Amino acid sequence: MVAFSLASAGVVVHIVALARFTADYGQLPFEGLGPSLSTLALIIGVGLIATIGLGEGRRVGIVLVPVVIVLEAVAVSLGLQPSSQTLDFQGAWFDLHVTLAFVGLGGLAVAFASGILYLVQLHELNLKRMGRLFRFTPPLTTLDRLVRVALVTGFTTFTLALALGWLWTISFRQSLDQSNPKVLWSLMIWIIFSVALVVRAGGGLKERRSAVASAIGFPVIVIVYLGLRMVSSAHGFFL
Amino acid sequence: MSPLSVVGVSHLTAPVGIRERFAFSSGEAITALDELRTRAGIQEAVLLSTCNRTELYLYPGSDVHLEAAEVMFAKKAGELVGGINQYLYRYDGSDSVRHLFRVAAGLDSLILGEAEIQGQVKGAYKLAESVLVQPPLAGPVIHRLFQSALAAGGRIRSHTPIGEGAASVASVAVELARKIFGSLSGRQVMILGAGTTAELVVGALERDGIGGLVVSNRSYERARDLAAKLSGNAVHFDEMPFALAETDVLVASTAAPHPLIALDGFRHAMGGGRARPLLILDLAIPRNVEPEVGGEANVFLYNVDDLREIVDDNLLARRASVSDAEAIVDEYADAFLRWHDARDIIPVIRNLRGRWEGVRRSELDRLLHRLEHLPADDREAVEAFSKRLLNKLLHEPTARLREGAGNGRAEEFIDAVRYLHDLKDTGPELAEESKQVPEGNALKDGEVEQEWTNTSD
Numbered sequence: 001m002v003a004f005s006l007a008s009a010g011v012v013v014h015i016v017a018l019a020r021f022t023a024d025y026g027q028l029p030f031e032g033l034g035p036s037l038s039t040l041a042l043i044i045g046v047g048l049i050a051t052i053g054l055g056e057g058r059r060v061g062i063v064l065v066p067v068v069i070v071l072e073a074v075a076v077s078l079g080l081q082p083s084s085q086t087l088d089f090q091g092a093w094f095d096l097h098v099t100l101a102f103v104g105l106g107g108l109a110v111a112f113a114s115g116i117l118y119l120v121q122l123h124e125l126n127l128k129r130m131g132r133l134f135r136f137t138p139p140l141t142t143l144d145r146l147v148r149v150a151l152v153t154g155f156t157t158f159t160l161a162l163a164l165g166w167l168w169t170i171s172f173r174q175s176l177d178q179s180n181p182k183v184l185w186s187l188m189i190w191i192i193f194s195v196a197l198v199v200r201a202g203g204g205l206k207e208r209r210s211a212v213a214s215a216i217g218f219p220v221i222v223i224v225y226l227g228l229r230m231v232s233s234a235h236g237f238f239l
Numbered sequence: 240m241s242p243l244s245v246v247g248v249s250h251l252t253a254p255v256g257i258r259e260r261f262a263f264s265s266g267e268a269i270t271a272l273d274e275l276r277t278r279a280g281i282q283e284a285v286l287l288s289t290c291n292r293t294e295l296y297l298y299p300g301s302d303v304h305l306e307a308a309e310v311m312f313a314k315k316a317g318e319l320v321g322g323i324n325q326y327l328y329r330y331d332g333s334d335s336v337r338h339l340f341r342v343a344a345g346l347d348s349l350i351l352g353e354a355e356i357q358g359q360v361k362g363a364y365k366l367a368e369s370v371l372v373q374p375p376l377a378g379p380v381i382h383r384l385f386q387s388a389l390a391a392g393g394r395i396r397s398h399t400p401i402g403e404g405a406a407s408v409a410s411v412a413v414e415l416a417r418k419i420f421g422s423l424s425g426r427q428v429m430i431l432g433a434g435t436t437a438e439l440v441v442g443a444l445e446r447d448g449i450g451g452l453v454v455s456n457r458s459y460e461r462a463r464d465l466a467a468k469l470s471g472n473a474v475h476f477d478e479m480p481f482a483l484a485e486t487d488v489l490v491a492s493t494a495a496p497h498p499l500i501a502l503d504g505f506r507h508a509m510g511g512g513r514a515r516p517l518l519i520l521d522l523a524i525p526r527n528v529e530p531e532v533g534g535e536a537n538v539f540l541y542n543v544d545d546l547r548e549i550v551d552d553n554l555l556a557r558r559a560s561v562s563d564a565e566a567i568v569d570e571y572a573d574a575f576l577r578w579h580d581a582r583d584i585i586p587v588i589r590n591l592r593g594r595w596e597g598v599r600r601s602e603l604d605r606l607l608h609r610l611e612h613l614p615a616d617d618r619e620a621v622e623a624f625s626k627r628l629l630n631k632l633l634h635e636p637t638a639r640l641r642e643g644a645g646n647g648r649a650e651e652f653i654d655a656v657r658y659l660h661d662l663k664d665t666g667p668e669l670a671e672e673s674k675q676v677p678e679g680n681a682l683k684d685g686e687v688e689q690e691w692t693n694t695s696d
Contacts, residue, residue: 121418128545130404130414130553139421140516204512204536 004052007061010068011045018042025082030098034078039098041071043106051110051146059138060146063113093164100161101186105221107154108193112218114146115211122208144207147214148200155193162186181228188224192217243384244300245335246308246327249292250349253326260316261326263288265366271311272370279307283378285385287342287363289356291349296339298380300331333576339384340568343392345401352401352557352564357392360385380582384575391571398567399560404553408436408546409443411553412520416444416488419516419539425450429486431479432456432493433465436522440490441469453486455479457493480508489519491527502531513537520546580649584640587653590662592633599629 021029029035052058124134200210248261268286275281283298295308313323330338343360345352364385368377396402405411428449452471456462466473474482519540521528533540603625643652
């Protein structure tokens with residue numbers, strides 16, 4: 001209850017702050033790195049509340065809360081102003097595209113946190129000790145359910161986001177710029193989602209494989225994102 | 240010093256065969272307390288009766304009352320070779336207070352830090368409260384004492400790891416199952432063979448609401464008997480592999496001289512691989528399950544040594560927290576004893592203030608009679624001055640009295656104040672504030688009494 005109240009209070013404050021941003025600048029906080037990261041942090045916060053609704057899921061907060069704090073800290077340090085660049089893709093379809101993509105990334109973040117805790121609990125059970133980590137970490141089945149729900153939700157929304165982006169591109173630009181780092185990054189996220197879902201469709205240690213894929217996938221997309229940002233200065237704007 | 244006393248038997252002084260002769264059901268306890276009040280005139284009392292202890296707390300614990308308590312115990316236990324005194328222990332004053340606080344915290348329990356005793360202590364208090372006599376047996380001192388004991392127990396549990404970690408093979412099994420499956424609701428359990436520990440484990444799992452129980456044994460008749468006893472279904476031993484495929488928790492405990500579940504057989508039974516988690520608790524020696532089975536996907540295999548090691552680790556962690564728990568016991572016991580001593584001060588303070596208030600009133604009347612020419616405002620100012628003066632004069636002595644009582648010097652200070660101020664002996668007075676509750680763990684009305692037979696202190 002305390003965890004739920006604190007997380008809810010944090011999300012409400014965040015929503016109020018971003019609503020003020022929207023009122024001040026006349027646009028949703030989807031353009032510019034600072035506002036985008038802040039919105040992503042908000043969506044991960046909402047994901048945390050959703051996991052708390054699934055009983056022992058509140059413990060994933062131990063991984064998700066630092067992720068949210070880092071994202072918000074980076075967002076604030078970069079400045080919460082809209083991008084000075086004018087985007088071609090704008091309006092309601094753009095807002096829907098970004099919202100769906102962020103919900104997808106939020107899903108991957110929840111799967112990452114749950115996957116890490118799953119592997120920790122599995123390790124504790126195999127170690128045959130009942131230490132503090134064993135007692136703190138939720139049951140395997142709870143964590144596996146969280147991984148599964150987060151991956152399915154994230155994959156679905158991210159796929160829809162990609163579809164919207166693709167539709168817009170082929171409608172207005174006729175072709176997809178495959179060297180655009182944004183496109184490459186999005187495809188990589190989609191592949192990571194697919195791998196995490198495909199490995200849990202098999203038999204044997206499917207839960208562990210899925211947890212490993214989720215636990216690795218999220219850091220990989222963060223690292224790749226940072227790398228692409230460094231090399232993308234030559235290509236102009238990238239998120 | 241508090242005149243509280245406790246007399247009783249526990250697992251530390253008597254074996255189970257003796258302890259069970261001292262055990263009181265709820266009805267018997269009410270009758271016994273009623274008789275103690277009627278025949279021996281006890282004032283406040285609580286009878287705590289669990290599987291591992293029977294104790295009578297008395298306030299005040301005079302020799303006459305304690306003798307009556309011993310007679311009550313002797314009557315209950317019946318003829319015992321060597322008499323009952325060899326099993327009884329008795330604590331008086333602050334020792335009895337600390338004893339109750341240690342009991343409520345689980346520090347005196349058979350399994351260190353076990354949690355049930357907290358409910359049992361609460362139940363014993365509620366039982367005394369339910370005895371319809373006036374004044375009530377759960378009077379102000381006993382009320383405060385038990386509230387403080389429960390508050391101390393609650394704080395110890397929340398601030399130390401004294402109750403953390405399973406402390407028996409059965410509770411380890413339940414904790415493992417919960418950490419794998421979350422809820423045990425709907426889970427299938429199989430018991431292979433029979434044995435006391437296996438039955439205890441299955442009993443503990445059943446209390447968590449399992450979905451179904453299957454019993455298998457080389458002797459089908461024995462399997463059927465055990466299944467009937469545990470409300471499960473018996474399966475023939477050769478059908479066991481098929482049942483195993485549907486099982487979530489397997490408790491193996493046969494006396495077979497070789498493993499009954501080998502890796503090949505297990506793989507065959509699972510049809511190649513296990514799709515969902517299987518917890519195997521191999522309690523048998525020699526082991527019933529080949530260790531290699533534990534390497535299979537989704538199989539969590541624990542043998543009796545693994546489980547014992549977990550229990551030992553947990554108990555070690557509990558023992559390491561005893562000194563912290565004892566410090567909390569001391570803190571709460573000292574607070575109770577200070578309250579108890581300060582309680583005797585309250586009537587003396589009232590008496591003191593009453594005496595000097597009378598003097599102030601009569602002197603003021605005399606003065607105002609002589610100063611009748613003063614206007615009303617001035618007369619009020621004089622009266623206010625007299626009140627302020629009296630308050631200032633009595634403030635320091637009152638504060639020192641309370642402080643002295645809190646330091647265990649109540650009797651000495653009371654005598655001095657009475658002598659110096661020529662106060663009459665007012666006797667003990669049960670101030671309304673005596674009923675005030677210390678922090679946390681208040682007893683709630685209507686809580687269900689604990690039956691001793693359901694307890695495990």
